[in-house]
Amino acid sequence: MKKNLLGFNILVLIALIVSSCSENSSDEFKDDVAPSEMEQDTKLNDSDNEMEQDSVANNLEDLDNDAIILDTRLPADIDSTYVLTFEDHFNQLPGTLPNADKWQSKLPWGPSVTINNERQYYTDVLNGDNNAPNPFDFDGNSNLIITAGLNSPAQVEATGLDYYSGVLTGAQSTPYRDGYIEAKIWYEPEVAGFWGAFWLLHRYYDSPQDTGANGKRRTEIDWEFVRGPGGEFLGGPYDTDRIPVAYHYDDGQWSISGGGFKGPNGSPGLSVQCDGTEITNVVGLGPVKQPSGEDLAGNWHRYGVWKTDNFVKWYLDGELVASVCDPAIVSQIEMYPIINIAIGGNFPGPPNPEDYPTSMLVDYISLWEPPVK
Known part of the structure; x- marks a missing residue:
């Protein structure tokens, strides 16, 4: 009135x-x-x-x-002609499911394949899966909530895994070759065995069309939000005041990460960042930290990746924090975004059941690409 x-x-x-x-x-x-x-x-x-x-x-x-209004989320060094081609602000009502026109709730290899000794079952709710709890919800304030928690005895029997979680992939809606993608994410601190991630995967899983870059196949670009004592093969402990970033190809046989550039059986590789810094068997990428040293968990941050045929660049809150500038190994096929919470496994190590359920919030996922010529 x-x-x-x-x-x-x-x-x-x-x-x-x-x-x-x-x-x-x-x-x-x-x-x-x-x-x-x-x-x-x-x-x-x-x-x-x-x-x-x-x-x-x-x-x-x-x-x-x-008049042209520049999106302030785009980092300053990105081509200002890039245009927004995909966006989800997750403004659904609480109690509803993610938009099936934009997302799939499964990985390409399905829930029956567990990699890295992880302990979660990804409930494929968009295909009617009810073997484990629904991990998705919305808070009514334009945020997606992904929850990971303990399965009941009946759910353990149905899934073969003691935790449930959620994954969303843009395999059908957002494959791109050249562009900048960004997600705004919040996750809880002090959760042992937590392995959240915002990452890109090659489009053609188990397909002859996956020609990669100069024969480099099965490429992957990662932001990994890890907390735990450390797994059997990947060291540790891991804390959420730092975030590993990584570039993998040939199904992870060749990896550039914080530990350096390593091939099969730890064989050395050599590449370069965009500022000329060499990436060697002992000098790698990240982990990414805030200048203040404060924990990244428990606060909202923007995690971005700019990928072209020539380089991969990682951005935290719009600032460049790592890069690989090597056309010989950078993916030259389409990739698509994935957001998920893994639990336990080779990277973070075992979870503490008392820390679960735990949640990760996503405010938006947005993709900018060059305008169509």
Whole structure:
């Protein structure tokens, strides 16, 4: 009611002003106008003396509406001609499911294949899977909630795994070859065995079309939010004041990560970052930390990847933090985003059941690509 009354009062006030102005001659009106405004009005009417002032104002308004507005989320070094081609702000109502036109709730190898000795079952709710709890919800404030928790004894029997979790992949909706993708994410601190991730996977799983870059197949680009004592093969402990980033190809046989550039059986590799820093068998990428050293968990941050045929660049809150500038190994096929929570396994190590359920929130996932020529 207050809004309606306010709108009515504004309309009455406008009517009174218009009525008052109509009683004065145009000369009397111009006497009250500053010289600079009179000069501007004269210039606007020079092109057409019969053009009305209202028409000029409308034309200027149209020009303002057509002006290019740069997205402040794009890092400063990214080509300003890139255009938004995909976005999900997760503004569904609580109790609903993710948008099936944008996402799949399964990995390409399905829930029956468990990699890295992980302990979660990804409930494929978008295909009617009810073997484990639904891991997805929305908070009504435009945030996706992904929850990982303990399975009941019946669910353990049905799935063969003691935890449930969720994964969303854009395999059908967002494959791209050249572009910048960003997710705004929040996750809990102090959760042992937590392995959340925002990552990109090659489009053609188990397909002859996966030609990769110069024969490099099965490429993967990672942001990994890890907490735990450390797994059997990958060291540790891991804390959430730092975030590993990685680039893998040939199904992980060749990997560039914090430990350096390593091939099969730890064989050395050599590459370079975009600032000329060498990536060797002992000098790798990351982990990414905040300058202040504070924990990244428990706070909202923007995690971005800019990928072209020539390089991969990682961005934290719009700032470049790592890169691989090597066309010989960078993926030159389409890749697509994945957001998920893994639990336990070779990387973070065993989870603590008392820390679960735990959740990761996603505000948006957005993709910008070069305009179509």
